[in-house]
Every structure is written in C-alpha cells, then in structure tokens.
Amino acid sequence: MIRPQWASLRSRPAVLPLPRIRAIATSSSSSTPSSSSSTDAPSQLSARERRQLRNERRESLSAAGGGWREEVEERLLRRRKKSDKPSWKEELNLDNLALLGPQWWVVRVSRVNGHETAERLARRLAAGFPLADFKVYHPAVKVKRKLKNGSVSVKPKPIYPGCAFLHCVLNKEIHDFVREVDGVGGFLGSKVGNSKRQINKPKPVGVGDMEEIFKQAKREQELHDLSFEEEEAIAAAAAGEKKVEQEGLRAEEKPKSRTKRSSGVKISKSNSEDPASLLPGKNVRFIAGSFVNYVGLLKKIDPKAGMATVGIMMFGKETIVDVDCEEIVAEAL
Template structure:
C-alpha cells in the first residue's frame, strides 16, 4: 500500500480522494465499472483507483466456520481522481463518468464535493492495511462474559473470558474441568455468546 495518497512524484497522476455514495450492496458493481474504465485507459489521467474498505469476518454456524468480507463503510466507495482542474472547476467528464457508474447515487457533498483530508484517507488506508490477512469475529466479546465453546477438545463446555488478545484474535477462557477452573486459549470463532437457554 502506497503511503503517499497524492502520488506527487508523478504530476499527471495528482488527484484527491472523494467519497461516493452507492445504492445498498452496489459498492462492488460501482468499483468494477470504474476499474474497467481505468484498465481500458479511458480516463487514465483522471481516475486512478476505486476503494471499498473491508475486513474479513469469521463466524461459526452449525459447527462450521465461515468467512466473509464486511464493508467498513457500507453504501460508500472512495475514488482517487482529478475531479477539479487547475482553475478549481469540475472536470465534467470525470463528474459524469463517476455519477453514471452502475449503482452510484452521487458524490458526497452534491455538486461541489470536498475531497477527503490527507489525515482522513490515511486513516482509512491504515484501517485497510491493518485488516489485511486478519480475521475479526462477527461478535465482539468482553472480559468477564460467559461463552460456550463450539469447536475443539472443549466442545460444548462453557467458560468465562479472562483476556482478549485482539492482535492475535485469541481469547483466554476459564473453563471448569473436573471441578477446577483451567485457562484455555481459544480463537474467536471457537466460541459463541451464551444465550438465556444455555
């Protein structure tokens, strides 16, 4: 991931990041549309990248672990482009191209969208970078919470969360085995929240 979001080393590719609102679940369609034009070099000097920040979410249902991508900003994509020229006028072909993309409602900010500040896009890019290769649980747990173990040698036992290691995606759970509480290290997806019926 490039640190410099402005690509200032290449004067042709200077641009800014803008927030673009999409219809629900149409973010991928809008990104595909924009990416296709970028790859076909239709607007290579004006539109550089479309981004859907997401993270991998894991959960266990009926004893099976599943993963899916969860969008960090549902209903929005982020587009790196040259929307304004040197005179600060809208570049009409970029404006109409992005507004005409499949599933796009329009730029956040209407007819005069403001670009994201460097600090804002840097934070978003950092979020994306940090979530690469990591899983997060669909359910967020708290220390002291009772959970039921859904996988591994302690299947169907319940225990109390003593520690949460978000970096490694692990929980330390005290489980009662033969009348003694024993700390067991488990992955997020190996437990589920206790319900009233448990």
C-alpha cells in the first residue's frame, strides 16, 4: 500500500530555524570587530529582529539606571514642529476676516461707469448698515472740457478702471451684501479651499499701497488742472487775436448801402458792386460768425429773410448751415 506523500511529511518532526538574534548578539559580545561591521549588521536584520534588539537595549538601560523614556521624550522635543496652518474649513470661514480689523478691500466694478457703481455702493451700505463705518473710494481724475457754448463739462476719468476701494471691517454678512449690489463683480482676492469647495477669499490692501494711490490721484489731478489752465490761456489769446482781426476788417469796410431795399436783402458794399456775386452754385467765404475764413458752396438764398444756405466741408463731410447774408461774400477766383 502506497502511503500518501503528506503522511510521510506529517510523521517527520518539525524543525524550526534558530533565531539569528542570539548568534549575532553573542558574536558581538565575544569578539570586538571594527565599527563598520557593527553598523552594517542592524541594517541587514529584519523588522522583528530590530524590535527585539531595541527592547533588549531598553532593558539594559533600565537595569543600568538610565531612563529610555527620557531619551525618547528628548527626541520628540527636538523634532521639528508643524506650522500652525489653519485648516481649509477655517480658510473658507469669511467671518475670520473681521479679526483683521478695518482694512481696505478692492471691489470689482464696471470700467465705464465705475463712479456710479461706487456711489450706489456707498448709499446701499449707509442704508443697510447705519451703525457701521464705511469709506468707498473710487480714484479718478476730474477731466474738464470747455464746450462750444462756453460752459465747462467735468467728467471723471478712473485711474484704475474696474476697481473701487472699500474701507470697513469685513465679515460674511457684509461680503454677501456687497456682492448683491448692482454693478459689483465681487472682491479681488485669491482662491482658497480644496477640490470639493473653493471660494474667492478677499485680500486686503496694505496701508502703504493705499497712501501711494492717494498721492498718485492727487498728483494726476494737479497735472490735469495745470494743463487745462494752459489750454484756456492759449484759447483766450487766440480769441483775442481773432477779435482784433475782425475789428480790422470791419474798419476797412465802408458803411453799408441802404438804398436798395426793394428785394428785402441786406446787401453789403462788396456785394452791391456785383449783383450776381451771391448766386447759388458759387463759392462764398465767411467773413463773420462762427465759421470765419471758411469757404463753402452757396446752395440757395432767401432774399426776403436775408438768409443763405451754404454747404461747408467739416470732418470730411459736407455740412449744411443757414447763415445771414451779411456774413458771406463771393469768393474771389
């Protein structure tokens, strides 16, 4: 009868391998080899053998009177501590911004009518939080321009288009309130959080940076006012020269003839000498009025009203104007 192979193996006594830890320990105690061999031996041990060596060393230290616990505590104290970095949940909490106190914050507004959005934001904050202290600043230069009727128009030109500055103690309630104002695109900041949730956390502006912005706005406003005053002086000097020229031309002209009244047209001396001088289709020159020294084409003439329709070229296009017949003369060929 043939016995199975596993039965013969079962009958044999089990031979367990001797632990290597004792052999290594006795060899190290009996002989004193070089330091290189002693340091290379632990690196070749398994994790179990290293654990047994550590326990034996601790027992020997405790038997000799030394405390291995104190040694471990010293190593833990010498280990570098982790930086106290807030968690991502704390970074998402906008109420922690109130701990910074009053700060300047950048608010995104429209690049075209940003000053109107800044005024609207100031009114809404004053109505929604009457007990809080707010300052809304939109740095801009007041550009002055003189119109044709003599009046001066003033329009703001933003220094930082699309940005307004808000000074307050910011928290989540005020943050959400500002974002709901018409024309506001949120705060300028950085993305915080993780892949599950991210928000745009506002970033405050330093005091030194705000002082530079105030100085820049003041400096640019002074430069613009100075240039506007220079332009006004130049325009006044040019207007004075034109007035002197017109007075000289009027002094050279003779008194107007008033004998010919049958047609009802006021005819000057220059036109009375040549009755066919003012005829539609001919070129005429302006000697008075708003279009002095302009040359145009006479379209039609109304003798009863004393008015003439002239086409002049302005900005590359023909412009039709109605003027008094006394303001034009026939252009000399």
